[in-house]
Amino acid sequence: EAGVAQSPRYKIIEKRQSVAFWCNPISGHATLYWYQQILGQGPKLLIQFQNNGVVDDSQLPKDRFSAERLKGVDSTLKIQPAKLEDSAVYLCASSLVRTETQYFGPGTRLLVL
């Protein structure tokens, strides 16, 4: 069974530029999550989707971050414009349903200069 796929794996941009990350969850998983992991910390949930609907985006900085999961399968997370403090690993995870174990992708390492 294929795991969670993410791209790109690495991205370097300058502050005020835009960037987008892509995630394809495990086939059949209804719930998709985006996390931000700053160096030395645990992952912090940014947004959670159930199919194509948002369940929780309370910690998403909505002035610069946006995410969508239009067809209820893959998802994109966008940052516009990026700030230095956005440098982190962005992890995507999926689960069969909300109560089940989350499986994580390899992450995208973002460096904002």
Place this chain on the structure above:
Amino acid sequence: AQKVTQAQTEISVVEKEDVTLDCVYETRDTTYYLFWYKQPPSGELVFLIRRNSFDEQNEISGRYSWNFQKSTSSFNFTITASQVVDSAVYFCALSERNTGNQFYFGTGTSLTVIP
């Protein structure tokens, strides 16, 4: 307040030693789940175990074992006869039914196994 506390920031052991990683959680929910994940240098979080709040049985899987004690709100993880490949950051996580099963991660324990 931190819902999941991993007090050990970094641990170093010599290969073949046993090591225990501590995890203390805080919740008022009666239905919750506890998890351990391993994050090797490659960065991907690898699922290790999931326990629900109604199952306090300890679990053993090869060299890994987990001790769940509701009385002390702890879910500790022991690696027996550690190996270099065990070197990673280990995260404990809590999922509460009352908060829509949102995951709360601890800050992680970085384990280094010295050959």
